[in-house]
Amino acid sequence: xxxxxxxxxxxxxxxxxxxxxxxxxxxxxxxxxxxxxxxxxxxxxxxxxxxxxxxxxxxxxxxxxxxxxxxxxxxxxxxxxxxxxxxxxxxxxxxxxxxxxxxxxxxxxxxxxxxxxxxxxxxxxxxxxxxxxxxxxxxxxxxxxxxxxxxxxxxxxxxxxxxxxxxxxxxxxxxxxxxxxxxxxxxxxxxxxxxxxxxxxxxxxxxxxxxxxxxxxxxxxxxxxxxxxxxxxxxxxxxxxxxx
Amino acid sequence: xxxxxxxxxxxxxxxxxxxxxxxxxxxxxxxxxxxxxxxxxxxxxxxxxxxxxxxxxxxxxxxxxxxxxxxxxxxxxxxxxxxxxxxxxxxxxxxxxxxxxxxxxxxxxxxxxxxxxxxxxxxxxxxxxxxxxxxxxxxxxxxxxxxxxxxxxxxxxxxxxxxxxxxxxxxxxxxxxxxxxxxxxxxxxxxxxxxxxxxx
Numbered sequence: 001x002x003x004x005x006x007x008x009x010x011x012x013x014x015x016x017x018x019x020x021x022x023x024x025x026x027x028x029x030x031x032x033x034x035x036x037x038x039x040x041x042x043x044x045x046x047x048x049x050x051x052x053x054x055x056x057x058x059x060x061x062x063x064x065x066x067x068x069x070x071x072x073x074x075x076x077x078x079x080x081x082x083x084x085x086x087x088x089x090x091x092x093x094x095x096x097x098x099x100x101x102x103x104x105x106x107x108x109x110x111x112x113x114x115x116x117x118x119x120x121x122x123x124x125x126x127x128x129x130x131x132x133x134x135x136x137x138x139x140x141x142x143x144x145x146x147x148x149x150x151x152x153x154x155x156x157x158x159x160x161x162x163x164x165x166x167x168x169x170x171x172x173x174x175x176x177x178x179x180x181x182x183x184x185x186x187x188x189x190x191x192x193x194x195x196x197x198x199x200x201x202x203x204x205x206x207x208x209x210x211x212x213x214x215x216x217x218x219x220x221x222x223x224x225x226x227x228x229x230x231x232x233x234x235x236x237x238x239x240x241x242x243x244x
Numbered sequence: 245x246x247x248x249x250x251x252x253x254x255x256x257x258x259x260x261x262x263x264x265x266x267x268x269x270x271x272x273x274x275x276x277x278x279x280x281x282x283x284x285x286x287x288x289x290x291x292x293x294x295x296x297x298x299x300x301x302x303x304x305x306x307x308x309x310x311x312x313x314x315x316x317x318x319x320x321x322x323x324x325x326x327x328x329x330x331x332x333x334x335x336x337x338x339x340x341x342x343x344x345x346x347x348x349x350x351x352x353x354x355x356x357x358x359x360x361x362x363x364x365x366x367x368x369x370x371x372x373x374x375x376x377x378x379x380x381x382x383x384x385x386x387x388x389x390x391x392x393x394x395x396x397x398x399x400x401x402x403x404x405x406x407x408x409x410x411x412x413x414x415x416x417x418x419x420x421x422x423x424x425x426x427x428x429x430x431x432x433x434x435x436x437x438x439x440x441x442x443x444x
Binding site for chain 1: 301340346412
């Protein structure tokens with residue numbers, strides 16, 4: 001299996017278009033993006049790929065984060081000294097962010113909802129001062145109130161500073177593109193369609209199935225692997241796949 | 245000074261002819277624009293970021309509607325960042341790898357490759373191996389005792405690395421100075437000699 005990030009998927013294109021849209025908003029406005037999706041759709045991987053290109057700060061929210069702990073983690077990520085005068089520390093943070101226009105990504109943002117969203121309010125202080133992009137990633141859960149709505153309401157965001165992006169399960173075309181780019185063998189259409197059906201577009205499941213098919217193809221020196229070759233082979237874990 | 249990515253975008257539109265939606269190979273773009281392959285590859289990456297090109301697959305690109313509009317308007321397409329950038333911020337593979345190591349803390353090289361590579365790189369794994377080897381010798385990375393399973397049946401597995409938190413000095417990638425046999429950390433601006441010659 002080839003090892004690279006496949007950029008040409010619908011989710012990745014939509015995420016990057018959303019970033020460009022937020023970046024092109026009027027001068028002097030920070031832009032917040034709230035990105036959510038169910039587990040396994042590739043949300044973290046695509047965000048990390050973008051964040052690494054941009055040199056963004058990536059922080060994973062912790063259960064025991066306080067505002068000060070968050071600021072310390074941010075300072076360390078930027079290479080700003082964490083000891084000494086806190087006013088100077090915060091000023092250096094804003095300076096670094098502003099000079100470099102360094103985006104900030106917070107993963108597992110649900111953990112920042114405690115204490116009346118105090119951590120996000122502090123983050124907004126930094127991002128408004130430095131006028132940078134902020135991307136908040138969270139897991140969508142149909143049983144709870146949607147993260148995007150919670151953040152928008154709590155932070156009193158208007159539409160000009162806030163963009164919501166939902167990362168969906170992969171489409172069949174996405175799976176064809178990914179298989180075409182990373183596999184050392186070709187998959188017949190019927191096999192790709194079956195993997196799509198079984199995985200429900202959950203990339204974690206689909207990639208595991210791709211790996212199984214590729215191993216078969218390489219072992220039997222086949223250029224193309226078809227559905228008939230996978231008879232009695234478990235491609236995806238049998239579990240109830242959530243509908244779209 | 246002309247912006248060469250603009251030349252690449254024009255070349256992509258010209259080569260696609262009357263059907264701008266047809267993709268164009270990287271080698272054809274380089275030849276048509278009279279550029280080195282590496283220049284063309286880097287320009288394509290910038291144009292993809294700007295939304296003017298789509299990467300259909302590694303080494304094959306397509307002009308987007310936004311790219312066509314930019315060409316038609318004769319926009320003064322400027323490359324570069326949309327704001328000030330600190331000196332030394334790089335898109336090079338090792339800089340990307342360092343960022344990924346700081347992000348992941350614990351990783352294998354295939355995992356890093358899956359995050360930072362887009363398929364256009366030459367010998368990415370070999371480059372990452374050499375860089376990781378240097379970082380181990382310089383004390384930044386620790387090789388964990390248990391290996392990760394490799395994909396191939398005959399694979400010996402992959403080293404698992406841990407970034408030593410005490411050596412996570414900042415966002416700029418440490419470099420190996422081959423001539424002097426030194427490690428240099430641009431975050432602390434300190435250099436020190438490494439004991440053996442690195443292959444980095």
